[in-house]
Every structure is written in structure tokens, then in C-alpha cells.
Amino acid sequence: MSLETVPKAIAGPSSFIDDRIGAGNFLKRNLRKVFPDHWSFLLGEIALYSFVILLLTGTFLTFWFKPGMAEVAYDGSYAPLVGVHMSEAYASALHISFEVRGGLLIRQIHHWAALLFVAGMMVHMLRVFFTGAYRKPRELNWLIGVLLLTLALLEGLTGYSLPDDLLSGAGLRITQGVILSLPLVGTYLQFLLFGGEYPGEDIIARFYSIHILLIPGLLLALISAHLILMWVQKHTQMPGKGRTESNVVGAPFYPSFMLKSGAYFLFTFGVLALLGTFAQINPIWLFGPYSPADISAGSQPDFYMGFLEGSLRLMPSWEINFLGYTLPMSVLIPALLPLGLIMTGLALYPFVERWVTGDNSEHHLCDRPRNNPHRTAIGIASITFYGLLWLLGANDWISAKFHISLYQTTIFGRFAIFLGPALAYWITYRICLGLQRNDQAVLSHGVESGVIKRLPHGEYIEVHVPPADDIAAHVRGKKEIPAIAAGPDGDGVPPKAMRTPLGRLRAKMSRAYAADTESISLDEAHNGHHDGHHDGNGHHAPAEVGAGDRKSIGH
């Protein structure tokens, strides 16, 4: 039997299936689907595979977890809590940790997977943002992604509260406070959610249903939609040799990408197993059972909620009393404003950018972040905003461990939250332009070869060589940022829509968004024979790249 013929044991069942559901045709079309190769394209899979592991470990935990708030006296094997009264939920979480075989390991893997799920979503989202991969036709998938992130935060919040330990209770209390602070509906919502006064006896069971049924179901559906859309729309690719808007250069799904993706699942699982084994997470037995009267120093939420903790800590105590009603701005603003800014900003960005640039064309090639400096600067400014809030959510530990006065960290934060993003924006913008000029220099002058030559008259020069083909092609992938062709200084009278105040603003923003980069063109570059110094007199010549192009270092 040759290698070409299919063994009967395989051929029989597969043609049976093929005849009935026609899977062969589907597979033939899709198994060879090409996926581009870039390490950053795997970041989303951290979240995907963490989610798979979350489902598996979560199912394991449900076998023993009791989502009840009935009071029981602990009689398990953890001595420092024996006889202490606690909720059924907390007792069963302790039971999972200390008596169920492998329970603590699975609990820890579940919690680490939750952290990596959200962290993986974040790095994936940043990759998509900074490369402009959210542009047409992928805006809907970007929106699904923003929705997934929001749901993941809710999923994390409900899961964090389930063990009913003292730390999770602190988070629950803040959640309740935020709900109460909502004008008009706050009190009603609180009673609705908690089934009465805080904490009541319902909340754990309700969070349990939300945590194991409702949100995972939504997540599963949206993740499937996310993947199907990605499959149908095909993956974006980095600019490079032979890559165009109408092709995808990479490896076929089967066998190459499937193998790599499968390996990456094992890597994710491996890292989670390592963390679950060697790094203790959420040691609920140390926290003790929840009691609304107790609170601990250093009560922080999991990292993805840290920015809300930080904004709450930074906010001055401001409240408005109006006709006998209290509007607690010190809770309302920090709880809703940063979250709203970040999530709404994320959701709207593709549409705002399209409106500003007037760019209605499809994009399948990614931008390098430097080539769209305003977008990159907005991204870094947002990261700075988020990061500062996140950092200052731990200001008590910063104060205790680095011996900085607590109030100084608060005062620093109140200024930095406004100045930091602005500064980050400006610095990032300048760095992006600098990197673009560097690209220009690489194309026009070549790269340093490391070969030093001594000329007959004694001068030393370093020989420059043209960049490698693939690097040059990657660099040349830069595209001009489109701008709407209208404005008072354009040709003739601008169209009617551009003469309204909004239209003028749009034109102004559009010009600014594309400004600066158009002057750093890769097609024409500085002539390379003036000692490598930019003399700024605008002496341009077509790119001349060759071994003879050299840069003097002798003087």
C-alpha cells in the first residue's frame, strides 16, 4: 500500500460522515486557510485559552462549591478557623482548598487563569489598537472585543465575591456603595440586587448564577462570533515583502498554524499550572469570613479593577446636597467616569477616526505604531491615565513599602492624572516622528555595517549597507494618513458640510491627524552626501542607497 491511498479504516467512516453532512467540502475550503505569522497575533489566544481553562477548572469547582449564605460553624481541617461562624459559601471554599484532592491547585489555576484572561485581552486589544487593525471592515469585531472586556470585568467581579471571604466582602461593599450612589435609582437597585438590606442572604447565590451561567454563556457566544468574524474577514498582516491589501501571506491553518496554536494552548496551560503550583493566589483562609464590621488594610481588588480603586482613592470628598437628596460625587465620579471614558473611548475610536480621516477604504495591512503618531500618542496617553489610576489603587502599599507619605501619593495622583497623559501624549508623538525619520534614514543611508574603513588621507568612515530586503519592505509599508480634502486653505470653496462649525472642527482635526508624517516621506529622502548631518535646507533627492553611501565619523 502506498502512502497516497487512504486506509480503509479511515476512508470508510469519513466518507460516511462526508456523505451526510458534507463536512469534507467545508474542511477542504477552510483547513488551508492562511494565517499570517507574527508573535503579536498570538496574544489574543492567551485570553482564548485562559477562557477554555477557566471553563474546565470552573466546572470542577462547582462540584463542591455551595453558593449559600446560611451561617455554619467551621469544623474543617484549618485549625485557626475551627468553630468560627461563617457562610456556607466560605466554608465550602475552604473545603475545596483543604479537603478536596487537588482542590487548592484547581482553585489557584482558576484564579490565575482569570487574571491572564483579562490581561491577555488587554494586550491583544492594545496590539489591535496600535496597529490600526480595528479599521474597516473590522469595526464590529472591535466592538465585540470591547463588549468582551466589559463582560470579563463583570465576570471577574462576581467571581471574586463568591468565596465570601473578608477581602471579597470589601469589594462587594464598594460595589454596593457605587450602586447606592446612583441618583434616583440607587436605593431601588441596591434592594433589587441584594434582595433587601446589605448584605442580605441572596447575593452570593445571585452572583453564582451570573458567574457560572449568564456571563460565561454570553462570553462563549461573543468569543465564537469574534473568531468567526476573524475567520471570515481574514487576519490582518504586518506590511512586508509580497504583502498587499488583497492577499494574506503566512502559513495554512492545517497543519502549520494549527500546530503552533495547539502548542500555544499548551504553553498557556503550562504557565497557568506553574503559577497555580508555585504562587499562592487569593488565600481566603488567611482573610477570614466576611463580616460587614471588619475591614483590612491593603484591601485591593484584582488587578483589572485596580484603576477603579485608584480613582476612588484620588477623588476629593465632594458631595452635593440638593433638596434633601445627597449626590455623593466622591463615589459617583470615580466609579463611573474613568470606566466610562475608557470603555466608551475604546468603542468609539474606530468610528471617530474614520470620521476624522474620512477614510472609508478597507484595511488589511496593519500600521506600524510609529506611522500613525496621533493614534499611538492617544493610546499611550490612555495607558498612562489607566496606569496611574491602577498604580494609585495600591498607594497604601507604595506608602508602606517605600516610606512615602500616603497623602503625598494622593496629591501626586490628583495632578498626575491630568498632566501625565498630556506629557505622555507629547513624548510619544515626538518619539513616533523620530522613529519615522530613522526609517527614512535607514532607507536613504542604509544601516551601519560595523566595518570601519580608513581612507588614504587618514579619515575613518563606517561603511553603510542597504537594509535587508524584508526589513526594507516592512519599512516601506508605511501609508500616508488620509485626510479629508477640505478646508479654508484648500482649493476653492469648501463643500457645504465643511462650512459648519462641526465641519470646520473636523477639517482641522483631520489636518492635525495627518500632519507631520506627510513631510517624512520615505520616497524622497535627504541626499546622503553631506556628512550625515541634516542641514535643514530642504535639499531633497531621490533615495540613493548603496554601499558607497557612507557616513563620516571622523569629525
Added chain:
Amino acid sequence: MNSITARRRHPLARYAVLLLALSLLGGVYALLAPGGDRADAAIASGRADDVAAGKDLFAAHCASCHGPNAEGTSQPGTASGPSLIGVGAAAVDFQVSSGRMPLANPGPQAPRKRAPEWVNPDTVRQLAAYVQSLGGGPTKPSLESVDPAKGDPAKGGELFRANCIQCHNFVGSGGGLTYGKYAPPLNPATPTQIYEAMATGPQAMPVFNDTTITPEQKRDMIAYIVSVREQPDPGGSGLGRIGPVTEGLVAWIAGISLLVLAAIWITAKKRQVNHD
């Protein structure tokens, strides 16, 4: 009869009566008042030469800030210390045995540090006896009253969560306070020092006297603190036992970094296209 009658108009007579009344009042109070015998008992228990030796130690190591008679000093611009009259032997034992006193330099809070060479159980006892002799105060607890083995850690844990963790954290890892002060970690503190801290309320800490928390309850709390800090972390490294802050750091620095490295490794080898 005549001698009293003759002298009752004497200019000093009114002072004699006042003195008699005062000593009568004081004597009755001393006999009846609860705990009034504590200072005397402390002096009696510490040998008289302890007090004398303690006074010398005090003059050598403490008086520059606390004043020659422990009355405290407060000169702006120079090192100054509070009055030590009435702080008791427990306060002296806590501060000196933990190295907090003598202070190395003035700041928001005296840090725990290695005690200077002259500090040993004997000198601390002498110093404590001297300060105790000045105005009484809480005394050093007996070894039995701080023995963790005799306490109930579960009861102590409930008291610990109700009274201590606001500042010292769930497991006594410490925490930040305002104006540069902080609640120190409880791990290096001995059972005696934990007791003394509750009884005397050093620095930013409130006093938990015997009516707020009874000596038995204090022993339960000590039992909880000691049992939790000695217990190994069943889940691996405890990450400093400070909760989600270090967990988040580990998730990003170890978790995401390892997975990014894995992604770079996996995609490093590009597929070679064969044109055949």
C-alpha cells in the same frame, strides 16, 4: 488641752490641718482605690538597685530627649520626646527591646531596628523598673500570659479581624498610615512585644487596655498571630501575603511575559515556501 488651745491660732496651724486632711484623704484613697498599689508593687518587685541602675541608664541613653527626670522635652528645632511618667514598664520593654528606642533620628515614626549594644534583658529590666517607679503604668506581662500555646487561635482570629487588621492587614503584613506613619508588620514581634503594644499603644496605635480586651483575649490574639505567621503557605509562595497587588504584578511580570516569550519563540521559525 491648753497646749492645743494656745496654739490653734498659730499662723502655721492652718497648714498643719490642711496637711493632716490631705494625708488622711490620700491615705484612705490609697487603701481603697483599685490598683492603687501597682506602682508600689512594681517598685517592690523590681529590686531597689534596679531602679537606681535604671536611672543611670536613663540618664545616659534617654534623658537627652525625654528630659533628666523623664518629664519630656519640647524645644522646637531640637530632638524632643514625650513625658514617660506613667507609661509603665511595658512601654519601656516594648520600645527598647524592639530597637525602636533610643531613636536613631526623629521622623514620623520610630522604625524597628537592631537594638544598640548596651541593650540586653537586664538593662531593659532596670530601665523599665526606673520608669515604672516614676508613675506606674502597664507592667511587662508574664511569660505565661503571652504563651501562644495556651490561647485559642480561632477566638483570637475573630478579635484580630475586628481590632487589628484595619491597619496591620489580614495576616499582620502591616500597612500604610497617614503622614508617613505606618502599621509595622507583626512578623518580627515577639509574643511579649505584641502584648505590650496592645497594652501601651505605641506611636500611632491605640491602647487596648484590660477592660477593652481582657488579658485572656490578648493571649488568644497572640495565639492567632503566631499560628498564622508560622504556618506555611499551602499554595506556593505567599507573594508577601499582601493580597491582589503582588498577584497582579506576578500575573503581568511572570504570566504575560512568559507567554509573550512563548509567542515569539513559536513564531520565530517561519514556514519555508517551496515552489515545486
